[in-house]
Amino acid sequence: MSATTADRRIAVAAARKHSLHRSRMWALWGSYAALTVFVIMFLVPPFYTLMTSLKSSAEISAQVGSPWLVRHPTLENFWYLITYPNFQRYYLNSIIVTVLTVVVSMVISVLAAFSLSRMGFWGSQMLSTGVFLTYLVPPSLLFIPLFQIVGKLGLINNFWCLVILYPTLAVPFCTWIMIGYFSSIPRELDEAALIDGAGYLQMLWKIFIPVAMPGIIAATIFAFTVAWGAFLYPLAYLYTSNQMVLTVGIISDLIRGDVFQWGKIMAACLLASLPPIIIYAFLMDYYVAGLTAGATKG
Amino acid sequence: MADGTSVPIGVMAPGRPTAGRSNMRRFAQRRSTTGFLLALPLILLVAGFVIYPAFYAIYLSMLNKKMTAFVGLGNFEFLLKRHTFQLVIFQSCLYAITSVVLKVLIGFILAHLMHNIPGKNQRIWRGLLLVPWVIPLALSTLTWWWMFDPSYSAFNWVLNQFGFANVPWLGVGWTARFCTIVVNVWYGTPFFMIMYLAALKSVPEQLYEAAAIDGAGAIQKLFFVTLPMMRNIISITLLYSLIVTFAEFDIVRILTAGGPQDMTHVFATYAFQVGIQSGDIPLGASDSLFMLPILAFAAFFVLRGVTKRTKEIAA
Numbered sequence: 001m002s003a004t005t006a007d008r009r010i011a012v013a014a015a016r017k018h019s020l021h022r023s024r025m026w027a028l029w030g031s032y033a034a035l036t037v038f039v040i041m042f043l044v045p046p047f048y049t050l051m052t053s054l055k056s057s058a059e060i061s062a063q064v065g066s067p068w069l070v071r072h073p074t075l076e077n078f079w080y081l082i083t084y085p086n087f088q089r090y091y092l093n094s095i096i097v098t099v100l101t102v103v104v105s106m107v108i109s110v111l112a113a114f115s116l117s118r119m120g121f122w123g124s125q126m127l128s129t130g131v132f133l134t135y136l137v138p139p140s141l142l143f144i145p146l147f148q149i150v151g152k153l154g155l156i157n158n159f160w161c162l163v164i165l166y167p168t169l170a171v172p173f174c175t176w177i178m179i180g181y182f183s184s185i186p187r188e189l190d191e192a193a194l195i196d197g198a199g200y201l202q203m204l205w206k207i208f209i210p211v212a213m214p215g216i217i218a219a220t221i222f223a224f225t226v227a228w229g230a231f232l233y234p235l236a237y238l239y240t241s242n243q244m245v246l247t248v249g250i251i252s253d254l255i256r257g258d259v260f261q262w263g264k265i266m267a268a269c270l271l272a273s274l275p276p277i278i279i280y281a282f283l284m285d286y287y288v289a290g291l292t293a294g295a296t297k298g
Numbered sequence: 299m300a301d302g303t304s305v306p307i308g309v310m311a312p313g314r315p316t317a318g319r320s321n322m323r324r325f326a327q328r329r330s331t332t333g334f335l336l337a338l339p340l341i342l343l344v345a346g347f348v349i350y351p352a353f354y355a356i357y358l359s360m361l362n363k364k365m366t367a368f369v370g371l372g373n374f375e376f377l378l379k380r381h382t383f384q385l386v387i388f389q390s391c392l393y394a395i396t397s398v399v400l401k402v403l404i405g406f407i408l409a410h411l412m413h414n415i416p417g418k419n420q421r422i423w424r425g426l427l428l429v430p431w432v433i434p435l436a437l438s439t440l441t442w443w444w445m446f447d448p449s450y451s452a453f454n455w456v457l458n459q460f461g462f463a464n465v466p467w468l469g470v471g472w473t474a475r476f477c478t479i480v481v482n483v484w485y486g487t488p489f490f491m492i493m494y495l496a497a498l499k500s501v502p503e504q505l506y507e508a509a510a511i512d513g514a515g516a517i518q519k520l521f522f523v524t525l526p527m528m529r530n531i532i533s534i535t536l537l538y539s540l541i542v543t544f545a546e547f548d549i550v551r552i553l554t555a556g557g558p559q560d561m562t563h564v565f566a567t568y569a570f571q572v573g574i575q576s577g578d579i580p581l582g583a584s585d586s587l588f589m590l591p592i593l594a595f596a597a598f599f600v601l602r603g604v605t606k607r608t609k610e611i612a613a
Contacts, residue, residue, distance in 0.1 A: 034411050138566075232547045284424075
């Protein structure tokens with residue numbers, strides 16, 4: 001009697017365990033199925049960019065068959081762009097502007113974050129809050145007064161104005177991330193350094209920067225992303241092709257009147273998206289960690 | 299460590315106490331001076347290119363078109379009476395609120411799906427889902443524009459295969475509004491996904507176990523464990539995205555440039571058209587200043603949320 005109940009109990013437990021297992025499996029496969037659907041939806045535009053970029057102008061204007069597939073793949077669009085002086089110019093300008101922006105932003109924000117996280121001075125608390133608020137100021141709020149200011153500086157239609165303006169977009173968030181990372185460094189470490197006779201800059205260089213390297217990488221990627229992809233400022237302040245950067249150059253150069261050279265435009269988009277994609281492929285983990293820390297930790 | 303900076307503490311501290319104290323004060327003073335100097339580039343940048351332009355915008359918005367005379371609030375009055383601008387207000391709100399709600403919902407669903415699959419597989423799926431967000435927005439919007447092309451486009455071809463007629467995607471008001479929102483949701487959702495995924499991972503497993511022992515089902519777990527634990531991060535991301543989406547420029551500018559019949563203009567694109575293209579700087583400045591109250595409102599709550607969250611984590 002007691003043996004049978006025990007048996008039954010075991011059987012029931014096994015069944016329950018089995019059904020639990022099965023429902024977990026269902027949840028798992030359901031999740032994979034749903035994720036696949038989302039991934040396909042999310043990747044449709046990049047896929048279409050790639051397909052169009054491999055088509056010749058003749059194939060695009062023929063308008064026969066599925067536009068989703070390429071029948072006679074060719075690299076002529078890419079070749080055209082690589083040998084096209086204007087496109088080379090845009091690429092070069094983008095690289096110059098981005099590199100300088102990243103350097104300037106990182107220097108400013110690392111110094112500021114070091115000072116704000118470790119050396120209280122009059123108003124430093126207020127400044128930290130202010131930095132965060134600046135991060136929330138969108139470029140579209142200020143581009144008109146900045147147009148006047150850039151004009152007064154004599155930098156209209158000169159890509160150097162972007163080197164001055166982009167840091168305003170990158171620095172607040174970079175500083176914010178770096179304050180978070182620097183604050184998590186134990187104070188004993190800098191006390192030890194001070195007792196050993198290190199100066200502040202030495203302390204920053206030898207302790208803070210190496211320890212907070214993940215944060216520095218995250219902030220650098222952010223500054224890079226902002227500088228590479230910004231559209232409003234270059235559109236408003238640059239108008240000749242020798243000064244343009246990629247985002248505006250592609251649009252204003254490859255679209256002439258009503259003639260859309262879609263194959264070339266898509267190839268240009270692909271080439272221009274390459275640097276961010278490569279960077280994210282290798283350093284995504286750092287960036288995601290920095291971003292989530294920035295929003296949740298502070 | 300043998301350079302000139304090694305004087306202050308190490309040598310003086312063990313000596314006379316009075317000298318030590320005055321040294322301490324000097325040390326603190328020097329520390330705050332150095333701190334201020336290190337933060338100075340940031341202060342100058344923010345003061346010169348954020349705060350000054352903000353006040354300059356207010357000044358500009360009160361001038362007449364040629365910027366010769368002071369007209370007070372005339373520009374604001376003019377704008378509010380204009381039908382196009384009333385459309386702009388409506389569309390900006392529609393665009394921002396619809397996109398943000400959709401982004402939050404889809405991002406939340408995606409984060410849950412990602413949370414369900416084993417950790418070692420998450421990386422590759424996250425990488426694939428982040429692609430929209432990695433490509434510079436101005437460039438991916440160009441692709442969308444091409445896909446929305448009225449004659450021989452990706453979407454219309456698919457519709458034709460199923461026997462539907464062509465849709466003039468960007469040519470008709472409401473369809474065009476819908477398209478701008480779709481592109482924004484496509485671009486912005488990955489951000490929410492990674493934010494919510496990080497937040498989901500930080501919810502302690504014991505809470506779910508305790509809820510399961512108390513007999514809670516999946517939906518009860520969602521409403522009584524997950525959502526309360528994530529309330530703060532949801533509100534922060536929601537308000538932050540509201541700011542960004544409200545001030546969005548790239549998508550509308552490239553996709554429709556405000557058309558058809560100004561039915562997709564938002565504040566930023568309208569300010570660009572009026573201020574830069576038509577050269578009426580004061581009117582453009584006053585147009586973009588209309589964003590300020592809404593942004594300030596959202597920013598206030600974001601800041602409160604972040605401070606609260608910081609305290610929670612510190613506690």
